[in-house]
Amino acid sequence: MIAIAKSPARERSTHCITALALSSFVLGLAATSAAALAPTPGEGAVIHAGAVITIPGKPALGPTTIIVHGRKIAEIQPGHVTVANLPVIDLKDQTLLPGLIDTHVHFSFSPATRYWSAAIDTPEDVALAAFSNAKKTLEAGFTTVRDVGSDGYAIHALRDAVNDGIVIGPRIFLSGTSLSIVGGHGDMSGLNRKTTEALFPYDYTGACTGAVECALRVREAAKYGADLIKITSTGGIMSQQARGLGQHLSDEELTAIVTTAHSLGLKVAAHAHGAQGVTASVRAGVDSIEHGTYLDAGTAKMMAARGTWLVPTLGLLDSHDAADTARLTPAVQAKMAEARKVSGDNIRLAMQYRVNIAFGTDAGVSPHGENARQFRKMVEQGPMTPMAALRSATIDAATLLGQSDNLGTIEPGKYADMIAVAGDPYRDITVLETVTAVIKDGRLVARRAD
Known part of the structure; x- marks a missing residue:
C-alpha cells in the first residue's frame, strides 16, 4: 500500500485511495519519458x-x-x-x-463511453480512464482544466495527485457530480429501475427536489472537495429522453443553489440549452452559462450587464460522425438535429452584446486531446479574432476560474x-x-x- 501524508486535500479523497494508488502507478510509468527531459x-x-x-x-x-x-x-x-x-x-x-485552459471537460468519460458502463466499470477503471483523458489533454497544450461533471470521486483523487506532485497532469478545478432534478440531465436514465437504483442511488447522482435539498447538495459537494458547483438547469442534448431542452430546476431551486454556493465561496456553472432555462439561470445569478444553445438577444444583454460568462462548447454537435450518431437513441438524434439549426448563434450573440466568453469544449462528449479544434470555430462563427480566441483560453478563462493571479x-x-x-x-x-x-x-x- 502507498503511504500518503494526510492533508486537507488528501482527506477529501481517502475513500478513493485504491483508485489513486493504481492510477498513480500507471501515471508514473507514463510520465517517465517526459520527466527524464x-x-x-x-x-x-x-x-x-x-x-x-x-x-x-x-x-x-x-x-x-x-x-x-x-x-x-x-x-x-x-x-x-x-x-x-x-x-x-x-x-x-x-x-x-x-x-491553455479548457473550462468545460469531463475526464471520467469519452465519446466511446456508453451509458451502461457503470454496470461494468470499477472506480479503478474510471480513475485510469480519467488519467488517460487528462494525459491527452495536457499533451494537446491544455495545462489547466475545469472538470464540470465526472461521476464518483476518481476525479477528486486525480486532482489531488496532480496538486501534490505525485503524478503529472493538467491543473484540475472540479465540480464533481452535477446537480439536477430527479430524472433530469445529470440523473441517470435509460436503464431499468432496479439497475438504476443499484448503480445510481438518489443522493449519489446529485439529484435534488426543492430549495432546501438543493442547498444541501451544494453543501455536500463543498464538504467533499468541490472547487465549484455544476448544475443542469435544463434538459440535455445527450440525455436518453425525449423531454426537450426546457427549464428543469425551478427558480426557487436555482436561487437556493446560487445563494448557498456563493456563501461558501464557490462559483456556479449552469448547463443550459433552452432559452427559458438560460434566462432563469442568469436571473438567479449563476457565474457561467455552459452551452447556451438557444441564447436570445435579451438574455445576452442581461449576461453582459451582470458579467455572466458564456462557455459556448462549439464543437459539441460536430464531434459525432455518421457511425457514432447511428448508435445514439432517436431522442438524442432529434435534439442534435434541432440544435444544429442554431449552431453558432450563441457565440455570435455573445460577441454582439459583449458577453464574457471563456474557452470550453465539452471534451468527454467530444474527443479528449482535440480541444484546440474549437479555436477555428470561434474565429469562423463569432467571428472572433485569433487574438480574442486565444485570450478566451488564457486570460479570460483564468478570470472565470478566479486564478488571474496564477494563470x-x-x-x-x-x-x-x-x-x-x-x-x-x-x-x-x-x-x-x-x-x-x-x-x-x-x-x-x-x-x-x-
Whole structure:
C-alpha cells in the first residue's frame, strides 16, 4: 500500500485511495519519458524562445529568455542568456505562449463511453480512464482544466495527485457530480429501475427536489472537495429522453443553489440549452452559462450587464460522425438535429452584446486531446479574432476560474505553465492544434518529435 501524508486535500479523497494508488502507478510509468527531459521540481529552468506572447492580446516579444525558479516564473529577459546550474529548454525556433485552459471537460468519460458502463466499470477503471483523458489533454497544450461533471470521486483523487506532485497532469478545478432534478440531465436514465437504483442511488447522482435539498447538495459537494458547483438547469442534448431542452430546476431551486454556493465561496456553472432555462439561470445569478444553445438577444444583454460568462462548447454537435450518431437513441438524434439549426448563434450573440466568453469544449462528449479544434470555430462563427480566441483560453478563462493571479499570462510570480507552437497564432489560430512542447510548473512534460 502507498503511504500518503494526510492533508486537507488528501482527506477529501481517502475513500478513493485504491483508485489513486493504481492510477498513480500507471501515471508514473507514463510520465517517465517526459520527466527524464525535465528539471527536478524546485530546481528551475531557463527557457529560450524565438518569440513569446506573454500577455495574449499584446504584441509578441522577440527572442526571449524565461527563468523559472521552482514552479513559478522568476524573470523574463530579452535575448538568450544562460544561468549557472540551471538546465536549458531550447525553443529558439518556436513561439511560446501561456498554457491553455479548457473550462468545460469531463475526464471520467469519452465519446466511446456508453451509458451502461457503470454496470461494468470499477472506480479503478474510471480513475485510469480519467488519467488517460487528462494525459491527452495536457499533451494537446491544455495545462489547466475545469472538470464540470465526472461521476464518483476518481476525479477528486486525480486532482489531488496532480496538486501534490505525485503524478503529472493538467491543473484540475472540479465540480464533481452535477446537480439536477430527479430524472433530469445529470440523473441517470435509460436503464431499468432496479439497475438504476443499484448503480445510481438518489443522493449519489446529485439529484435534488426543492430549495432546501438543493442547498444541501451544494453543501455536500463543498464538504467533499468541490472547487465549484455544476448544475443542469435544463434538459440535455445527450440525455436518453425525449423531454426537450426546457427549464428543469425551478427558480426557487436555482436561487437556493446560487445563494448557498456563493456563501461558501464557490462559483456556479449552469448547463443550459433552452432559452427559458438560460434566462432563469442568469436571473438567479449563476457565474457561467455552459452551452447556451438557444441564447436570445435579451438574455445576452442581461449576461453582459451582470458579467455572466458564456462557455459556448462549439464543437459539441460536430464531434459525432455518421457511425457514432447511428448508435445514439432517436431522442438524442432529434435534439442534435434541432440544435444544429442554431449552431453558432450563441457565440455570435455573445460577441454582439459583449458577453464574457471563456474557452470550453465539452471534451468527454467530444474527443479528449482535440480541444484546440474549437479555436477555428470561434474565429469562423463569432467571428472572433485569433487574438480574442486565444485570450478566451488564457486570460479570460483564468478570470472565470478566479486564478488571474496564477494563470493566463507569462509574468513573474505566476505558475510556469507554457506551450510552444511553430508559427504565429495571431495570424493562424490553427497552429494551436499542433503544440510542439508543453511546460507545466516549469517542467518540460511533453515534446513533439521532429
